[in-house]
Amino acid sequence: MAKGQSGGQKSVGTFDEALRKVVTPQRLAIVMAAITIFLLFRPLFLPIKIGFQTTDFYNRLEALKPGDIVVYSTDTVPGDFLGGRRDIYKAVINHLIEKKVKIIFHPTAAGWSGVTDTIKKITNIGTLTYGTDYVFLPFVSGEEMAWASFAADMKGFYRTDIYGASLTTLPIFANVNSMSDVDLAVVQYGIFTWGEMFVRQWPTKYGVPMICMALFSTLQAWYGNQVKGNLDLDLGFAEYEALRKLPAEHILRMEARNVVSLMIIAMIFVGTGLYWATGVRRGARTSMGV
Amino acid sequence: MELWQIVLMFLGIGIGIMGLSLLWFGNTYAFAFAENWLIGGYAGINLAANLEGLNSTALRNITSGRYLLILPLIAGFLVFTRWTRFRWAARYPVAIMSGVGLGAIVGLTMDSQLISMVTTTATELVNLQGPKPFADPISAIVMIVGVITVLTYFLYSITFSRPFHQGTTRWISRVGRWFMLVSAGYLWSKIFLTEAIDVTTDIFIMWVRRTVQEVQIYLGMPPL
Numbered sequence: 001m002a003k004g005q006s007g008g009q010k011s012v013g014t015f016d017e018a019l020r021k022v023v024t025p026q027r028l029a030i031v032m033a034a035i036t037i038f039l040l041f042r043p044l045f046l047p048i049k050i051g052f053q054t055t056d057f058y059n060r061l062e063a064l065k066p067g068d069i070v071v072y073s074t075d076t077v078p079g080d081f082l083g084g085r086r087d088i089y090k091a092v093i094n095h096l097i098e099k100k101v102k103i104i105f106h107p108t109a110a111g112w113s114g115v116t117d118t119i120k121k122i123t124n125i126g127t128l129t130y131g132t133d134y135v136f137l138p139f140v141s142g143e144e145m146a147w148a149s150f151a152a153d154m155k156g157f158y159r160t161d162i163y164g165a166s167l168t169t170l171p172i173f174a175n176v177n178s179m180s181d182v183d184l185a186v187v188q189y190g191i192f193t194w195g196e197m198f199v200r201q202w203p204t205k206y207g208v209p210m211i212c213m214a215l216f217s218t219l220q221a222w223y224g225n226q227v228k229g230n231l232d233l234d235l236g237f238a239e240y241e242a243l244r245k246l247p248a249e250h251i252l253r254m255e256a257r258n259v260v261s262l263m264i265i266a267m268i269f270v271g272t273g274l275y276w277a278t279g280v281r282r283g284a285r286t287s288m289g290v
Numbered sequence: 291m292e293l294w295q296i297v298l299m300f301l302g303i304g305i306g307i308m309g310l311s312l313l314w315f316g317n318t319y320a321f322a323f324a325e326n327w328l329i330g331g332y333a334g335i336n337l338a339a340n341l342e343g344l345n346s347t348a349l350r351n352i353t354s355g356r357y358l359l360i361l362p363l364i365a366g367f368l369v370f371t372r373w374t375r376f377r378w379a380a381r382y383p384v385a386i387m388s389g390v391g392l393g394a395i396v397g398l399t400m401d402s403q404l405i406s407m408v409t410t411t412a413t414e415l416v417n418l419q420g421p422k423p424f425a426d427p428i429s430a431i432v433m434i435v436g437v438i439t440v441l442t443y444f445l446y447s448i449t450f451s452r453p454f455h456q457g458t459t460r461w462i463s464r465v466g467r468w469f470m471l472v473s474a475g476y477l478w479s480k481i482f483l484t485e486a487i488d489v490t491t492d493i494f495i496m497w498v499r500r501t502v503q504e505v506q507i508y509l510g511m512p513p514l
Binding site: 025026029032033036037040041052077083084109110111112113114138139140141144145148159160162164196199200201204205215216217221222223224225226233234249252253256257260261 | 340356410423490
């Protein structure tokens with residue numbers, strides 16, 4: 001207790017100190033972990049409202065016709081594809097397969113070579129014919145310059161697929177030369193600055209509609225114009241799974257996230273209330289020293 | 291999963307718990323082991339992936355007859371001269387990449403980030419209607435007010451913009467600042483929610499739920 005505090009403040013200070021002693025970050029972490037784990041096994045099945053981005057994304061996929069050309073650009077590495085994003089990547093790729101479109105997989109991460117076998121294993125792509133219905137392109141460094149060159153002249157830029165086969169021999173590329181021949185670009189990225197790069201090089205230049213799986217804040221400036229739909233990470237993934245009636249891990253994640261977020265907001269209110277009520281505003285420190 | 295995969299899975303969980311031990315026990319040998327394991331693992335995977343990238347994009351093409359690709363390959367390797375007394379040569383690949391980058395970006399940036407946005411804003415102003423689902427007049431007005439006031443905030447000319455920063459109309463730039471603060475707050479909270487909580491949830495999905503599921507499947511037990 002600080003020196004010079006009155007009797008009333010003394011009791012409040014004691015309460016404050018006791019609270020700090022009981023509610024430690026470590027204990028809070030354990031409580032939140034317990035709640036999260038419980039919800040992952042016993043979900044509450046809270047209602048999910050489908051947002052406009054997810055609806056747009058879904059409608060764009062639904063509007064595809066058999067034989068349409070889709071470029072699926074992804075920065076996944078093996079850990080991603082088997083990790084937290086497994087279910088959504090699987091669902092979107094299977095959706096494309098259901099629509100009987102032709103898929104050009106365009107990688108933007110160096111670890112791509114380890115992903116192709118996983119895609120074959122966990123999606124329904126085995127029902128399609130390689131080279132005719134889908135193709136795996138190799139990773140090329142260079143980011144925006146590489147994507148621009150790819151969009152301008154696909155066969156000239158890559159020459160071969162990931163297995164070394166010439167693109168000119170693959171039936172899927174019979175009538176596809178540039179991004180102008182593509183009906184839809186499905187773009188997934190994790191680096192925030194990549195959104196504007198894709199927007200510049202693909203939809204702005206070639207007019208190809210682009211839908212994304214990325215943080216909305218990184219592409220909201222172009223939404224409605226160049227960007228026609230988006231899955232806003234876990235929120236969007238959960239909405240998409242709900243919309244497709246394919247319950248998977250992201251719905252569980254959303255439930256855990258909602259409850260934990262509510263707890264955080266509640267703690268902010270409680271903490272702010274105590275902060276003002278106890279009068280220990282100056283010099284207050286948590287047990288972590290901040 | 292095979293038995294060896296189950297064993298590897300539990301090994302991974304053990305290393306993960308070592309990493310999380312930082313929260314309770316600080317920087318111990320267990321945490322340092324997990325940290326170095328992770329960094330070393332990533333370095334190894336990325337090295338292999340980059341070598342494969344070099345092979346698939348350069349070496350394989352060169353050996354199949356695209357000899358001109360030797361030039362960018364050499365330009366790329368010039369970056370490593372920074373470690374030698376010929377470090378001046380490292381400027382060439384940087385200059386090439388900057389030049390090509392500017393050429394590929396500038397024109398399209400004007401289109402996507404300036405002309406397109408000005409056109410959209412002007413259209414919203416005329417029609418008093420934003421894009422769906424913000425197709426109401428209020429959203430369009432808020433958008434236009436935000437664009438104008440934020441632009442005013444960034445007027446730094448002493449001659450022409452002083453009234454907007456110090457004069458009677460300084461409220462305009464203040465409103466612009468509020469718009470920016472609101473958007474920054476939204477962005478921060480959004481990224482906090484998506485990144486921090488999702489990472490935490492990810493850990494429990496990967497370590498706990500999937501582990502339990504895989505063990506149940508391996509042992510032939512009914513789902514929990």
